[in-house]
Amino acid sequence: xxLHPLSPLASALLSLTAIAGLLCxxxxxxxxxxxxxxxxxxxxxxxxxxxxxxIAVSRNNDPELYLIAALTALFRGLALPYLIWRMIRRLxxxxxxxxxxxxxxxxxxxxxxxxxxxAVSYRLRDSLNLGGAVVILALTVMIAIQLIGFLMLAVRQExxxxxxxxxxxxxxxLVGALILIPGMPLLIELMLLFDVLIAVACFxxxxxxxxxxxxxxxxxxxxxxxx
Amino acid sequence: xxxxxxxxxxxAPALVVIFCLLLRSPRGAxxxxxxxAVAVFMAAVALILLAGGGSYRFWHDYILFDAPAAWVxxxxxxVYLLSAIYAIGYMPQLGEDRRLxxxxxxxxGFALAILVSPLMNNAALYWIAIEATTLxxxxxxxxxxxxxxxxxxxxxxxxxxxxxxxALFGTVLFYWGGSFALGPxxxxxxxxxxxxxxxxxxxxVMFAFLLVLVGYGTKxxxxxxxxxxxDAHSESPAPISAMLSGxxxxxxxxxIVRFLKIxxxxxxxxxxxxxxxxxGALSLLVAALFIVRQQSIKRLMAYSSVExxxxxxxxxxxxGVFGVAGALYHxxxxxxxxxxxxxxxxxxxxxxxxxxxxxLRRVGAHFPVPAALWxxxAVAITGAPPFxxxxxxxxxxxxxxxRAFGWAAALMAVLLIVxxxxxxxxxxxxxxDEPADWAATARTPLAMSLWCVVPMAxxxxxxxxxxxxxxxxxxxxxxxxAHSLKAAAP
Numbered sequence: 118x119x120l121h122p123l124s125p126l127a128s129a130l131l132s133l134t135a136i137a138g139l140l141c142x143x144x145x146x147x148x149x150x151x152x153x154x155x156x157x158x159x160x161x162x163x164x165x166x167x168x169x170x171x172i173a174v175s176r177n178n179d180p181e182l183y184l185i186a187a188l189t190a191l192f193r194g195l196a197l198p199y200l201i202w203r204m205i206r207r208l209x210x211x212x213x214x215x216x217x218x219x220x221x222x223x224x225x226x227x228x229x230x231x232x233x234x235x236a237v238s239y240r241l242r243d244s245l246n247l248g249g250a251v252v253i254l255a256l257t258v259m260i261a262i263q264l265i266g267f268l269m270l271a272v273r274q275e276x277x278x279x280x281x282x283x284x285x286x287x288x289x290x291l292v293g294a295l296i297l298i299p300g301m302p303l304l305i306e307l308m309l310l311f312d313v314l315i316a317v318a319c320f321x322x323x324x325x326x327x328x329x330x331x332x333x334x335x336x337x338x339x340x341x342x343x344x
Numbered sequence: 345x346x347x348x349x350x351x352x353x354x355x356a357p358a359l360v361v362i363f364c365l366l367l368r369s370p371r372g373a374x375x376x377x378x379x380x381a382v383a384v385f386m387a388a389v390a391l392i393l394l395a396g397g398g399s400y401r402f403w404h405d406y407i408l409f410d411a412p413a414a415w416v417x418x419x420x421x422x423v424y425l426l427s428a429i430y431a432i433g434y435m436p437q438l439g440e441d442r443r444l445x446x447x448x449x450x451x452x453g454f455a456l457a458i459l460v461s462p463l464m465n466n467a468a469l470y471w472i473a474i475e476a477t478t479l480x481x482x483x484x485x486x487x488x489x490x491x492x493x494x495x496x497x498x499x500x501x502x503x504x505x506x507x508x509x510x511a512l513f514g515t516v517l518f519y520w521g522g523s524f525a526l527g528p529x530x531x532x533x534x535x536x537x538x539x540x541x542x543x544x545x546x547x548x549v550m551f552a553f554l555l556v557l558v559g560y561g562t563k564x565x566x567x568x569x570x571x572x573x574x575d576a577h578s579e580s581p582a583p584i585s586a587m588l589s590g591x592x593x594x595x596x597x598x599x600i601v602r603f604l605k606i607x608x609x610x611x612x613x614x615x616x617x618x619x620x621x622x623x624g625a626l627s628l629l630v631a632a633l634f635i636v637r638q639q640s641i642k643r644l645m646a647y648s649s650v651e652x653x654x655x656x657x658x659x660x661x662x663x664g665v666f667g668v669a670g671a672l673y674h675x676x677x678x679x680x681x682x683x684x685x686x687x688x689x690x691x692x693x694x695x696x697x698x699x700x701x702x703x704l705r706r707v708g709a710h711f712p713v714p715a716a717l718w719x720x721x722a723v724a725i726t727g728a729p730p731f732x733x734x735x736x737x738x739x740x741x742x743x744x745x746x747r748a749f750g751w752a753a754a755l756m757a758v759l760l761i762v763x764x765x766x767x768x769x770x771x772x773x774x775x776x777d778e779p780a781d782w783a784a785t786a787r788t789p790l791a792m793s794l795w796c797v798v799p800m801a802x803x804x805x806x807x808x809x810x811x812x813x814x815x816x817x818x819x820x821x822x823x824x825x826a827h828s829l830k831a832a833a834p
Contacts, residue, residue: 237551244547263513270506279502286509290516297520300528339495342575344639 127175128251131296134168135258137161138292139231142265142285146223149213151205154281155198158288162193165291172299182299189291197284197313205277214335218272227265234260255296262289274336287313346400350409352387353417353459356380360452370444374432377448381421381428384459388414388421397824401465405533408465411825415672416462416598419679423590424455426683426799427583430690433795434582437694438488447487447581454480454587461595465533467515470599471508474563477592478504485580485588496572496579503572504562511559511599517552518606521545534602541609549610556603557619563596566623566657567630570650574634577646578699582690585642589649589686590679597653597675601660605829621661621752627654628759636766640699641689644770645682648725651763652678652733655740658756662743668826669819670739677732677810681725684803688718691796692774695789701770705779710789715775717800722771724807726764732810 123131141161145154166189173182205211218226238256245252266286270279360380364373392414399410431451435444457480461473478501486497519532522540530536541549562569577585600620607616631651638644652674659671691714696704708715724731737760744753 241548241551245545259513263510267506270502276498283502283505283509286506287512290509290513293513294516298516298523298528300523300530336498339498341492341495342499342579344634344637344643 123175123251127171130171131168131175131251132254134164134171135254135292135296137164138168138288139258139261142262143224143227145269145281145285146227146265147220149216149220151211151213151275151277152202154278155201155205158201158281158284159194159198161285161288162189162197165288165295166190166194168292169295172295176299179299182295185295192313193284193288201277201281204280208277210275210277213273213275213278215274217274223268223272226268227261230264230268231257231261234258234264251296255293259289259293259297262286262292276336279336284313346391346394346409347402349387349391349394350402350407350463353384353391353421353463354456356383356387357452357456357459361449361456364445364449364452368445370436370441373445373448374435377452378428378432380452381425381455384455385421385425388418392418392821397821405531406465406469407463408534409463411821411828412598412601412672413462415675415822415825416594417459419594419676420455420458420462420591422676423586423679423683424459426680426687426803427451427586429802430586430683430687430796430799431581431583433793433797434687434690434694437793438581440487443487447484450480450484450487451584451587454484454584455591458587458591458595462598465535467518467532467534467537467603470602471512471515474511474560474596474599475505475508477595478508478563481576481580481584481588481592484584485576487581487584488579490579493579496575500572500576503569507562507569508559510555510562514552514555514557514559514603517548517555518603521548521552521610534606537606538609541606542611544610546610546612549607549612550615553603553607553612553616554619557600557616557623560596560599560603561623561657564593564600564657565627565650565653567627567650567654570627570630573650574643574646577649577686578640578642582642582686582693585645585690586683586686589646589682593649593653594656594675594679597656597660600657601829604660617661617663620657621749624654624657624661625752625755627651627657628756628763632759632762632766635763636769638770639701641693641701641704641770642686642699644701644767645685645689648685648763648767649678649682651759652682652725655737655756658749658752659736659740659743662740662747662749662753663830664743664747665823665826666739666746667743668829669822670736670743672822672825673810673814673818674733674736674740677736677807680803680807680810681721681731681733684717684721684800684807685725687796687800687803688714688721691792691800692718695792697790701774702780704774705777706775708775711792714792714797714800717797717804719771719775720804721800721807722768724804724811726767727760728764730808730811732807734811735814 138161141157144157166186169182169186169189173179173186234257237260238253241256242252263286266282266289269282357380360376363376367373395409395414397411401408457473457477461470464470464473482497482501485500486493518537521544522537525540525543565573577588604616627650631647634647635644656671656674659667659674692704692707693699724733727733727737741753741757
């Protein structure tokens, strides 16, 4: 069970890093520049790495969790942002061109998503008879990041943004998984990182294909297949 | 022995991947792929005969070979074999000979990912395997490099990856729910989750199951998450369409079935079943609407896959011996029949040089033998006797009426009739309508390779046999699976 007693300091740090992760998603939601998305994603990954480190300390210096922290920082904090940064430079796209939803409206919907996530978490906590704010926090952050990730996938049309949106979805799961089930076998974590690397390789190829054949990386141009 | 045969399942395609990349000869790669497929098929048949419904665990409990997995592997191996034969005739027509070794390497890799995923005994590893199928098959969908193929590949990877992330979310919640009973660290096998299930909180299980259902449901192509399916199935080369439809969808369905068993064991009072039945019924509805007004031949087949996945979801949702056995039997029949249909569609598409139904006219006059096989397949896929799908759909319907899902079964019956009329109407037009534009059809269609016609016959024959005779041994095997899935229910 995740609800072993946490020291006040650990629980404060946990909350801080998880909230920082959530805030990064709002940075993406409120911006229309691709490099801002990238920095926010990298910052979020670092926050998750810090979160993993805090949990590692609070669980008697569990070496597996330290490894997870290191891998998250390395892959999601450095390698993936670097790959995406190269992709952005090669494509010479700097911002979203066609806005389906203005950033301001996006922020409002994002806030609504967080409130909804909070309501769901309270319901779950009450039915589980669990005390403690940490569970609420983990569930809220997890569900909210998922919802906002889907919102980004839906309303942003640059191919690169969609890749980042997918990575954000998985970041959300990572936050929740770290807090709720720190005893989860390392396997999942390793595979999560590994999997994301392959995904980005795929996207790299696909984005290049898109520019060769369609002349744009806007996914709004993808409307030949209907019905 | 069983362990050795399981190794064949994994090693044969892996060797094909390596040698295809080393050889760089298109014909050699095709032959190797066929050899790999034959080995896999023989291993799958031997496995199901040897295991006979037992469960076997290997490699520190990471690999589980039980009856449902054996069945899904058999379906996948069958489709792999048929597609490998078909690809020998079909792929050279694309004029991409230089890239064919790559294609076959990816093809075998795709088969490998599909074949191992049902064997995963760990919910997280199963998730990884399903995600791996997406990554490999994206490149296969994009193989033709036309703008449409790339669009389909992009939609495929984005929609499916996003959807399947929800399945991971649900898996994490299941593990969390289990940790209340089993402690913070345990091996996330299906059995462990099942043991923990009676103690799990119903609302948590319901939440987690819905996430898993939507997640793997995306991969299965249940409406309303089916949007990637018609694009990917229609734009990939025909052998890959058959693999996607006949093999991959079943492998993803198995995940839903395994989680359904766990959710059933928790005190959830049948809500998970209702959710599955609702999605299945919606899939049938959406498929019926799009089939009636479809204009592209391969998209017609793709929507038919949505329909049949809906039927299978309904079967598992209804439950009971008839529901589960019917759904499993339907998996096999659908795998055979949809391969036949995609092979036929690929042949006609290449010969007439168009994917549009309105451009395919007087098919029967031009190609008597393939056209007859294809027409028989069309009659079969709409669920008419004397083919296998009639029996399996009937079993599913019967289960629905028996088990308090009368409304869904009635809806299913009506929609199947709509689909029967709509689907065969397209075939009537293709076989007997006069071409609208005589000038365009003055040019005679291209001839077909024998390699492209033989697998159609190979698929139709067992379909006919399975329709006339549901072997007692098969029935018992499927009924045992049904009992094993039900045993956990309170």
